[in-house]
Amino acid sequence: MTGPAQNGPTHNEFSGHAREVFQFQNLVGPLNVFNAPAARATPRRPRFFFKRAASESGPVHRRIGLWGPAASGKTCFLTALNVAAAQASPPWAMAGTTDSSREFLTRATATMVGSRSFPGGTSTGTYLYDWLLTGELPGRRLLRRTGVRSEFSLTIMDAAGENFVSASPRSEMWPYLASCDGLVYFFDPLSPCAASDHTVLWTLDRLEAMCRHNPGTGDRRLPHKLAVCIAKADKPEIMAAARRHGLVKFVVDPTGRPLPAVHPDDAERFFDLLCDSMANGSGELIRHAIRRYFRPERVRYFATSSIGFYQDSTPDDLYNVVRDGTSARLRGPIRPFNVLEPILWLQAPK
């Protein structure tokens, strides 16, 4: 076996399957591309993406890539997704469709829920997980109260943040990202990595070159949907910034406790304000890159937390993290917010 960097996506070491190299063509489902204007560029997909029949029946399949600098919260997001699904109202069921994806779910939940710890850093490489999600989407009609039963399968890619800086042009990460229906971008405005992240344009330019399909149309934007997640929104500094800008509303949790939240309609404005507050122009660069490479109607913003607030103290003591020597641990159970929502939005056809 050779390493993931050469051979493409493998399973996360966190699942205990570091040595298991996925057969890449088995992981990519039928080519369901979101509805989009006819002129839009379609990713130029590598030949092996076509090995599975496009007519294959079963639930709709989506490919999603997590993208962001090191330590921006990608793996925690993935780890919290199962809990977020189970805590949704009504709950979603999430099941691994391969042994190693199932094992990742079990271990991930055991880490953040059972041991109240954060998952370890992701090794260099590209890791794919296959899951089936079943649940209810809100009814669309005005007076319709019941939800709409929904089921979709998902392949999600996680990769070490360093990959976006140093992946070889021949890395399998690029064709996978180019073939994705949606991307989740992790924006952690407090991280030194985000403040010096000048690789956003480089990543997007590479993707754009792979997706370029309709030369001469003048539109050089990517076909992907993009969920921009303001990561770690539970942090007191982030909530304080939202409060300063008058963007905090209170929502009542299932136990009747009011908890602060940024309303989804305000998340883009909050992102803008956070970009403005970043030193050295990094925020401006990230904002420019998003506008340059994605169609505005295919971008949505979320203030996200994989761990949520600590709920067993006073309203001014909500931080769910404690320092344990040099490492950080969770203080109480996780209550992720805006973790399932970006995925549900990305899987929707428009």
Ligand SMILES: Nc1nc2c(ncn2[C@@H]2O[C@H](COP(=O)(O)OP(=O)(O)O)[C@@H](O)[C@H]2O)c(=O)[nH]1
């Ligand atoms: N407060 C808070 N910290 C988080 C959250 N998600 C991740 N972190 C912290 O950020 C670190 C890096 O997260 P990780 O998911 O491994 O980042 P990745 O490199 O992008 O995969 C974790 O070890 C946690 O300390 C979150 O939602 N809230």
Ligand SMILES: [Mg+2]
């Ligand atoms: Mg990681």
